[in-house]
Amino acid sequence: MKLEIIVAVLVVLFTAQFLYVSSTTDAAFGGADGEAEGVIQDIAPDYDPIANPVWEPPSGEIESLLFGFQAAIGALIIGFFMGYYKGKGKKQSND
């Protein structure tokens, strides 16, 4: 249980950090990659991207949907196999 408590404390600290930064600054919390794009434009204003994304999510909502979908697939697989191991382990100790 000790490890779980340490992780829980870290999560709380992380949340506190976010609440503090978001309430004391007017940070936009945009993506770090967007900021890097800004730096590139400062360094090389004439740079023209050599390619464009094959497809772009039409809105922020659709983008969140697809990111959520990605997380869901991952979580499903982790849950399935950890449950499988757990069930298998129980069966062996019962036999």
Added chain:
Amino acid sequence: MHIMEGFLPTPWWQLWFAISIPVIMFGIYKLNKMVEYKREILPLLAVAGAFIFVLSSLKLPSVTGSCSHPTGTGLGAILFGPAVTAVLSTIVLLYQAIFLAHGGLTTLGANVFAMGIIGPLVGYAIYKAGMKFNFNAYAVVFLAATFADWATYVATASQLSLAFPAETGGILGSFKAFAGIFAVTQVPLAIMEGAVTTLIFKYIVQLKSEALIKLNAISKEGVRKLKGVTA
């Protein structure tokens, strides 16, 4: 956060492909071997891949007032080594490049290098060294996963500064700017990733330690020690 589509000029994007492709090929070769001889660890492989899926989908806010996401590659590196993790990362990076306009196809080689090779390599080295010196396994996993995450973003910053040297200050000048965005933002996220990875590692030890022994990720002695100590 990966390098955006089109944001690496020639010859850089080709160079990173040239470096990454052999590693991916070696990873696929190792995967095939594993499928042939160690079928029973395949569920664990799925878990490691899925862990990358989950963690790299979570964009988290950081102290810098911008968002970035963890990588989730530390777990794969610890269990299967860097080459196999490179293959798993490539799948995730392809998904994000095609469906999310996050990262890109021309920058795929560079992003695989940062997330799938450098990060896992750093994590793997820390893990192996820490276990060799018999440090507490959970502390070692935490450090390995944290630095695997962080090293990825240092690599990304380096790749961008090589391709875009600043007019004053050159590559080093750009690196300061890019590292300020990627590496600093990533510090709290890397710590979170380390913590979560340690937790899932603990559950794998509890549920399926035989698989870890089979993968040479931990010794029998090490498992006994972890299970004896209540953590």
